[in-house]
């Protein structure tokens with residue numbers, strides 16, 4: 001048996017649904033006959049085709065938010081819809097900044113729990129079981145949702161593979177945002193995008209990441225150079241993002257991107273569980289670290305005990321020579 | 324300006340964590356320390372509160388633990404509310420948020436700060452739930468916070484870069500570890516912290532119904548706990564000046580060069 005109705009938050013980035021939304025729509029199809037997507041920000045009409053292709057038969061569109069941060073208005077609109085009697089069994093939310101804000105707000109409004117760090121979902125006899133990565137991803141905890149729906153599940157990227165179903169164009173239903181008073185007052189004044197060249201971190205076939213072992217912000221250029229030579233993307237540990245060496249968009253791990261490339265090269269990264277959870281799904285892992293005891297070696301297919309300042313320049317030179 | 328900082332006290336992350344085999348909840352016995360992630364909120368709060376204002380800490384702890392809170396008091400916070408109750412065992416993020424919201428209501432804050440996520444639970448939803456329960460706006464993932472004219476200005480981290488967000492106070496802001504450099508408590512601070520007021524409250528003191536919090540409110544039943552799929556290590560080579568050649572070979576095998 002399955003459940004009846006699942007909603008998926010389809011967050012947009014650059015005018016398309018984020019990859020995790022499509023992964024979640026695919027999974028939602030396996031869980032329920034009735035799948036709807038929720039959009040905001042004004043792109044519903046443009047995205048409807050894709051959302052339908054991945055299984056949404058209805059798109060609930062909260063529309064343009066007038067610069068407001070999405071958390072409160074999107075949760076407010078969904079709570080109204082639910083109050084009107086349209087109650088899904090589950091709401092699947094990509095683990096993004098805005099996704100978490102919507103999920104948290106909606107949970108408090110509906111007085112239902114929000115289940116986070118979800119990496120697996122299944123339905124058995126109308127009961128939803130979720131798998132969670134706990135302790136920095138070292139344990140997998142399975143839990144049964146026992147409350148009344150909707151269960152709100154915040155799901156990590158790449159937990160499911162996205163597969164189009166070839167569904168038709170869904171109907172779009174506009175949702176109104178109720179008056180939320182002060183709680184929706186946070187407003188975006190300006191957006192700043194950092195420049196990016198080469199493939200996206202979470203889509204690249206090769207990811208080269210640097211950590212504190214690089215010694216300084218300047219040395220990150222070695223990581224970028226190696227990534228470029230391999231047509232890959234440059235990643236980072238949180239330590240060097242917090243230190244301000246590189247922008248957050250490069251962070252791999254629990255609070256950053258989840259990557260599953262063909263090859264991941266970790267340079268001067270110790271291998272904390274919170275970093276590993278974001279990259280241990282890589283098909284091949286190479287690690288360069290001067291400490292033989294570094295935990296990263298326990299998951300590396302090729303571990304080089306050495307100094308990144310020596311190994312990286314030589315490696316770069318060797319690859320340049322082959323071009 | 325009065326700032327409330329939510330601070331979580333957690334088992335030392337250096338000591339491996341454990342789940343209780345019976346209840347499947349995190350074991351939170353013994354000494355707890357200030358979650359490192361919350362040191363940033365405390366520092367930010369101290370800087371924003373200024374001389375005319377003060378920082379009040381709010382913490383929910385299972386066993387009346389205050390050692391982590393004392394660390395934050397030693398940094399300079401004025402006072403603390405610590406909520407402890409056996410009924411809170413097994414609390415999920417929402418019931419934690421209910422408790423924190425009730426405790427914060429007693430203080431009357433212009434600004435509430437929390438971390439983007441805790442080190443041990445890392446749901447990352449508790450603070451927004453607190454804001455919703457209090458009917459306040461929130462800005463998550465701040466990497467810079469300034470205050471003027473009754474408003475906060477936040478540089479909010481995004482996938483692409485950052486957004487400049489403005490929000491009227493009172494409001495809640497979650498801060499990342501990049502936001503400020505936390506101070507180390509001074510000896511004087513540590514001594515002073517010993518006599519700073521710590522208000523110990525129970526669920527009943529807050530006027531909350533015990534059946535809406537703790538395991539009773541969680542609506543989730545843990546059915547199994549297993550080690551994540553292990554991934555074995557492979558070859559280890561010690562660089563003798565030629566390790567880059569091994570890497571090139573490896574790249575060749577993968578047909579990446």
Ligand SMILES: Cc1cc2nc3c(=O)[nH]c(=O)nc-3n(C[C@H](O)[C@H](O)[C@H](O)COP(=O)(O)OP(=O)(O)OC[C@H]3O[C@@H](n4cnc5c(N)ncnc54)[C@H](O)[C@@H]3O)c2cc1C
Nearest residue numbers: 211212213237238239253254255256268270275290291308
């Ligand atoms: C709630 C929470 C969420 C987190 N989320 C993330 C996350 O998303 N991503 C993440 O990465 N981290 C995350 N962390 C942080 C994580 O715990 C680690 O602190 C971080 O990953 C460490 O980064 P690092 O490996 O660069 O630095 P370190 O741990 O300091 O390691 C540096 C390594 O470099 C090596 N080294 C030094 N010099 C050289 C040299 N010359 N040549 C070669 N090697 C050298 C050292 O031996 C060491 O192993 C999170 C932590 C918490 C609490």
Ligand SMILES: Nc1ncnc2c1ncn2[C@@H]1O[C@H](COP(=O)(O)O)[C@@H](O)[C@H]1O
Nearest residue numbers: 330383437438440441445446447448449
């Ligand atoms: N028990 C608690 N006491 C005080 N603050 C908390 C507690 N739990 C969570 N928080 C705050 O909420 C943030 C996010 O926590 P979490 O939702 O567990 O990731 C933490 O970093 C704290 O700032």
